Amino acid sequence: MSKVVGIDLGTTNSLVAYVNGGAPAVIADESGDTLLPSVVSIDALDTVHVGREAQRRLLTDSARTVYSVKRFMGRGIEDVKDEERWFPFKVSGEAGGVVHIHLGDDELTPPEISGFILRELKRRAEAFFMKAGDFDPEVAAAVITVPAYFNDAQRTATRDAGRLAGLEVLRIINEPTAACLAYGLDKRREGIIAVYDLGGGTFDISILKVEEGVFQVLSTNGDTHLGGDDIDRVFVEIVAADLGLDPATQADAVQAVRKAVIQAKWDLSEFDETHVELSRVPGRTEPYSRRLTRAEFESLIEPIVVRTLQPCRRALEDAGLEPGQVADVVLVGGSTRIPMVRREVERLFGRKPRTDLNPDEVVAIGAAVQADILVGGRREMLLLDVTPLSLGIETMGGIVSKIILRNSTIPASGSEMFTTFVDSQTAVDIHILQGEREMAADNRSLGRFKLRGIPPMPAGLPRIQVRFQIDANGILSVSAHELRTGIEQAIEVKPSYGLTDEEVERMLIASFEHAQEDINARMLIELRNEAETIVAATEKTLRRPDFAEIAAVLLKADEVGAIRAALADLKRAMSTDDRDAIQAKTSALNQATHHLAEVMMNWTVQAALAGRSADDVAAKGR
Amino acid sequence: MQPDTSAIPIEPCKHCGTDAPVDVHFCPRCDRILTLGRHGDYFTFFGLHRRLRVDVKDLEQRFRALSRQFHPDYFHNASTTERLASLERSSYLNDAFRTLRDPLARLEYLLKLEGFAPKESRDPSATVPQGLLEDVFELNEELEAIQDMRIDGAPAGELAPRLDAARRPIEANLAEHERQLDTLMSTHDARFDAGDPAGRRTTLEAMRTLLLERTYLTNLLATVRRELNGGETARP
Numbered sequence: 023m024s025k026v027v028g029i030d031l032g033t034t035n036s037l038v039a040y041v042n043g044g045a046p047a048v049i050a051d052e053s054g055d056t057l058l059p060s061v062v063s064i065d066a067l068d069t070v071h072v073g074r075e076a077q078r079r080l081l082t083d084s085a086r087t088v089y090s091v092k093r094f095m096g097r098g099i100e101d102v103k104d105e106e107r108w109f110p111f112k113v114s115g116e117a118g119g120v121v122h123i124h125l126g127d128d129e130l131t132p133p134e135i136s137g138f139i140l141r142e143l144k145r146r147a148e149a150f151f152m153k154a155g156d157f158d159p160e161v162a163a164a165v166i167t168v169p170a171y172f173n174d175a176q177r178t179a180t181r182d183a184g185r186l187a188g189l190e191v192l193r194i195i196n197e198p199t200a201a202c203l204a205y206g207l208d209k210r211r212e213g214i215i216a217v218y219d220l221g222g223g224t225f226d227i228s229i230l231k232v233e234e235g236v237f238q239v240l241s242t243n244g245d246t247h248l249g250g251d252d253i254d255r256v257f258v259e260i261v262a263a264d265l266g267l268d269p270a271t272q273a274d275a276v277q278a279v280r281k282a283v284i285q286a287k288w289d290l291s292e293f294d295e296t297h298v299e300l301s302r303v304p305g306r307t308e309p310y311s312r313r314l315t316r317a318e319f320e321s322l323i324e325p326i327v328v329r330t331l332q333p334c335r336r337a338l339e340d341a342g343l344e345p346g347q348v349a350d351v352v353l354v355g356g357s358t359r360i361p362m363v364r365r366e367v368e369r370l371f372g373r374k375p376r377t378d379l380n381p382d383e384v385v386a387i388g389a390a391v392q393a394d395i396l397v398g399g400r401r402e403m404l405l406l407d408v409t410p411l412s413l414g415i416e417t418m419g420g421i422v423s424k425i426i427l428r429n430s431t432i433p434a435s436g437s438e439m440f441t442t443f444v445d446s447q448t449a450v451d452i453h454i455l456q457g458e459r460e461m462a463a464d465n466r467s468l469g470r471f472k473l474r475g476i477p478p479m480p481a482g483l484p485r486i487q488v489r490f491q492i493d494a495n496g497i498l499s500v501s502a503h504e505l506r507t508g509i510e511q512a513i514e515v516k517p518s519y520g521l522t523d524e525e526v527e528r529m530l531i532a533s534f535e536h537a538q539e540d541i542n543a544r545m546l547i548e549l550r551n552e553a554e555t556i557v558a559a560t561e562k563t564l565r566r567p568d569f570a571e572i573a574a575v576l577l578k579a580d581e582v583g584a585i586r587a588a589l590a591d592l593k594r595a596m597s598t599d600d601r602d603a604i605q606a607k608t609s610a611l612n613q614a615t616h617h618l619a620e621v622m623m624n625w626t627v628q629a630a631l632a633g634r635s636a637d638d639v640a641a642k643g644r
Numbered sequence: 645m646q647p648d649t650s651a652i653p654i655e656p657c658k659h660c661g662t663d664a665p666v667d668v669h670f671c672p673r674c675d676r677i678l679t680l681g682r683h684g685d686y687f688t689f690f691g692l693h694r695r696l697r698v699d700v701k702d703l704e705q706r707f708r709a710l711s712r713q714f715h716p717d718y719f720h721n722a723s724t725t726e727r728l729a730s731l732e733r734s735s736y737l738n739d740a741f742r743t744l745r746d747p748l749a750r751l752e753y754l755l756k757l758e759g760f761a762p763k764e765s766r767d768p769s770a771t772v773p774q775g776l777l778e779d780v781f782e783l784n785e786e787l788e789a790i791q792d793m794r795i796d797g798a799p800a801g802e803l804a805p806r807l808d809a810a811r812r813p814i815e816a817n818l819a820e821h822e823r824q825l826d827t828l829m830s831t832h833d834a835r836f837d838a839g840d841p842a843g844r845r846t847t848l849e850a851m852r853t854l855l856l857e858r859t860y861l862t863n864l865l866a867t868v869r870r871e872l873n874g875g876e877t878a879r880p
Contacts, residue, residue, distance in 0.1 A: 192720070236708045396720050404712055431738040433716060433731050493731060494716045 024162040026192060026397050027147050028200075028389025031136060031166055031180065033092040033249060034222030034356065036060045037383060038143040038164075039390035044400070046204070046390045048383045049150045052544075053551045057382060058146070060222075062138045063087035064125045072142040074554065075547045081281065082597075084110030084273040086125045090251055091139075093223045094121050094132040095183075096176030098519045101247075108255055110273035118467070118518050133179050133521060137186030140166075144187060163190040165393040167385050169224040170196035171244030171410045173456050174468045174498050175519040181497070182526050192396050194495040197221075198228035199239055199407050200388025201354040205379055206232050207391060207403070213349035214240075216337075218367050218375065219385075220330060221355035223249040227334045229341040229348070238406040241340035241429045243333035250287075250357040253323050257283040257298070257314075260322075265303055265310060275304050285562070290316045291359045295567050301593075320362045327366050334370055340429050351375040354384055406431050409492050416453040416462040425490050428458065432492050440486040440502075446478040452488065454498070467518040473502050473511045486511065546601055553596050553608045560589055560615055563622055576621045588614040655681055658725050669713060669733065677714065679725070680732040685757055686740035694754060695836055696829040698744060707741045751829070751851060758845075760852045773857045779817060783864060786810045790871060803871075811868045818861045825854050 027049075030037045035057040039048045048056045055074070063076035064086055071079060080087045088111050094102060099115035106113055112124040122129045144161045151159035166189075168180050177194050184191035198217035205215070212232050219226040226244035230237055261279045262269065269276045282298050289296035293316070300310040338345060351367060353375045358364065367375050394400045408429045414422040415438060425436035440450050450473045457465030476484050485505040492498050502511040563569065564585075573582050592607035654663045657671040658679055664671055666681020667688045687694050690706050712718075714737060719730040743749045755761060772780050787810065790803055828851050835843040 233704075234708055236711065238708075395717055398721070401718070404708075404715055404717065406711060406715075430742065433735040434738055435732070435735040491731065491735065494734075 024158055024160040025147065025151060025156075026163045026165070026393040027143075027161055028386055028391070028393045029140065029143055029164045029166045030197070030200075030386035030389060031092065031139065031168070031183070032060055032221060032385075033090050033224060033251065034060060035382065036139050036143060037386035038147050039383070039386040040147065041390045041394040041400070046207075046387045046394070048386055049147050051146050052149065053548050055551065058139065058142060059089075060091065060139050061087060061089045062091070062135050064128055064130075066126060068128070069543075070138055072138050074551050078550065078554070080110070080277040081274055084277045085112075087111065088123055088125065088135050090223055091123070091132050091135040093247065093251070094123065095136065096132075096173065096179035096519050097121060105255070107269055108258065108276070110269075110277060120519060120521060131521065133182040133526075134186055136180070136183035140164075140183055140187035140189060144189060161189070163192050163393075165193045165195060165389045165396065166191055167197045167200050167389045168194055169219070169221075169244060169246055170198050170226040170228050170239075170242040170407075171224070171246050172196075172496075173246075173411055173466050174496070175466070176246065177495060177497050178520050181495070182521055185526055193392060194497065195389060195392050195405065196226070196228065196239075196242070196407055196496075197385045198226045198242070198354060199230070199237065199405055200386075200392065201352060201379075201384045202228070202230050202232070202237055202388070203391050203403065203405060204384045204388035205350075205352050205376070206237060208379060211350055214341075214343060214347055216334075216348045216351045216371060217354060218330070218334070218351060218358065219244075219354040220357040220363060221249050222357070223247070223251050225249060225330050225333065227330070227337045229337050229343065235402045236404050236406060238431070239408045239429075240343070241337045242408055242410045243337040243340070244410070245329065245333060248326065248329055249355070252326050253287065253357065253360075254280060254283055256322055256326070257287070261298055261300075261310075261312065264312065265300075265306070267304075272304060278302075285558075286314055287319070287360075289562065289565060290314065290319050291361060293567055296565055299561075299565065316361070323360070323362065327360075327363055330363075331366065331370055334367075345371045348373070352379070352384075353377055354381050356382055407494075407496070408432060409434060409496055411456045411466070412458055413468075413490060413492065413498065414455050414457075414465070416455060420462045422455055422457075422460060422462050422465060426492060430492075432496055433494050435489060435491045437487050437489045440473070440484075440488060441482050442476065442479070442484050443481055445481050447481065448476045448478060449474045450476065450486065452500075454490075454500070468498065469518050469520070471500055475509065475511055476504055477507050477509060479506075546599060546604075549601055549604045549608070550596055553592055553604055556608060556611055556615070557589065557592060557596075560585065560611065560618075563618065572621065572625060576625075577618065581617065585611075585614045585618060653681070655679075658729075659723075669710070677719070677722075677726050677729045677733065679729045680736055684736075686744055686753060687757075689736065689740050690744065692744075693836065694757070695833045696747070696751060696754065697833050698747075698750065700745060703741070703744060707737070710737050747829075748855075751825070751855065755848060755852055755855070758848055760848050773853070773860055775853070776817075776857055776860060779813065780860075780864065783810055783814060783868075787867070787871060807868055807871055811865065814861055814864055814868070818858065818865070821854050821858045821861065825851060825858070828854070 025040065028039045037048055037056055037058065039046055050056045058073045059077045061073065061076040061080065063071040063079040063083065065071065065083065076087055080089065098118055099113065099121055100117055102113060102121060113121050114124065115121040120131050122131060123135060147161045148159045164184060166180055166184055168177055180194060181191045198219045201219065202215055202217050215230045215232055217228045217230065224244065224246045225248040226242065228242040229240045231240055258276065258280050261283060262276055267275050267279065278300055282300050286296050286298045295313060295315040298312045298314055303310050348371055351371045351373060353364070353367065358381050364375060391400065391403070392405060395403060409426060409432050410428060412424045412428040413426040414424040417423045423438070425438055426434050440452070442450065452471040452473065453462065454468045454471060455462055455465040456468050459465050473486060476486060486502055487505055488500060488502040490498060490500055503509060504511060588611040592611045595603040595607040653666050655666050656662065657664055657674060657676065659676045660671060660674040662671055662673040664678055667684045669678060670676065671678055690703065692698070714730055714733040716727065716730050716734060719727050743753050786806070790806055793803060828847050832844060832847040835847060
């Protein structure tokens, strides 16, 4: 039987996981990486690069490289205007229609770009099963996760991406719910659980009640445009202003800034201060370095962190709960590694959040568990999720009449009666909306439906019942029939911000050549990945605030100089396609840092021991 | 105690054609999930009597047990008919649970089921219920006076105490309504258990009146609250 996998299609990174004999596990690629950077690059020869190779191309060919495509899924050009300036690629589109992303001469929609990421994950999983000697390694179907606060258009776009990648999307599930499933499986906890999920581009909060193996979502809230990307942008803008960079003409340099800023952000989750460092900056002879303390970092990101707290309060209110009734708070998403985020979450819920599961992997694991449930492997667990936003239709005067309320358990259905306004009218227009606001114009338009084939009758006489069904994916379908005659009505759908089925059929992503099918290209990519890993680790050590102190005491006089030289050599080699050189310089840097790695290991162990004994003293003192 | 099923209509199973009561979830012969009956109600769906006191813990347990029987997760490889039946039955279950879990929604649902739906369902605030005429008259006069003061530029600090004072009798009245509703719910269930349909209808009728008045009072309080917020529309 072909395999069914769980996929976390993230803003920054994507992962694929699988349940093997009851035990879920994340699948790594040939280099051992579990995270696939959600970056896609299409070069001038129409070769598609996905993941770390595409990420590197951000610095050399940024105009043909897309990252954070999830922020564009199911959205219109008017939604992304404000941030477009900071993306290296150009976007276009008509109001109310799908966004088009320009990569050189190619023009692709967000589901196509996401499709490339999914196809790479499918390939990765199939390679894994093949290597394991599985006689049917094909991956034909998947459960894909989306932010809980994704609307219908965003969910549908995700499903389209799966279809374009050649995957049958068995189910779309919500990321926080998937995380809770993985968490519940691991900890066997029951009671009220809050999942706080701050990822690269989206924020979700879900409150669940776990009882007798049923994971019932009580409420959910969030912001589909709030995450680590927004934090990065604050600092990119500061550094770009420092350097006088223009994002419109110096996109590659802006991407180098972004990379350095992200590195500094990561450092600050561990250290009290760091430096944003750029070795080469256009128009400057000197390298750039800017000291950044955690206090400064926190004062600048505070508005972003605070924006996550109001949705948390609303979710609690909707669930009818006080913070004290929450048994566990689970953190999901890379941005929850930021100490300030942990502090604020702890303050709001009055308890220390759980951090014992890997916040990057827990969603993919939950998706794999759900895939296992669907194919019949695991029956003792059941997920009952909710629809995050109310569904309604536009009525006279532009007012919304709600049909299915937010936080309703899905599947959910509702119906509404329509009639005609003029004699012999045979069609009625229906405008479907999602959101909580009173006026239609303030909500998200999901689509316009035309009811046709109404039997000609005097005005007001036909009784057309329109039925709205939200399925377990949180995706809407509509059916209608006229009650007096029993005639089923044809419904014509024009999705807002979405693709029609015909458009999806037309998008043949197979016409693009896939770089990673090519064995030579593949080896080069793996060598670069390996090189990049050691470069990042070395640079991080060199940037440590206490490095000078360590070096003075524990390293030989010429050691740091030798390391810096080997590092520069390798970085030079990496910018070429010379496989032998990259390999040779990687082992040279490996050798040069061998002693340093040992020293750092001892230093860390000693620091940890010192920390523990301090705690012991404190414990005895109580 | 099982609900009396003798009066429940019959519909054939789409798979094997066996007649099955519409409130049964699975075919008695072929064991397949049945398409949703059109004549069922939330109470019988859960296997409950039409009583107003519901043990929420028990209801939750029934909800979880039924979810485990119907959920689309478990019909992934089933026929199209069964998948549709699972989807419809799950949707109905979720709706039923949401309604029966909440005491007021439960009461409103039972009133509708028993033919006591409020007549002016479109806009309950349009006509003042008889029992509230005096209260409403007084409050409206006071609100008008306060609005005039606001227009004349009186500071918010001067308006708030008067609004608070105006609110108090309404709140007291609302609390009294809730107390009476609570008593009547118990009376209703006692008469249900005693097999006294006429007595039961009397309590249902009384509860309909109280419920209408209660809705009206809640709307009045919302108006006062809007005034307190400086005449702005309160965020829902």
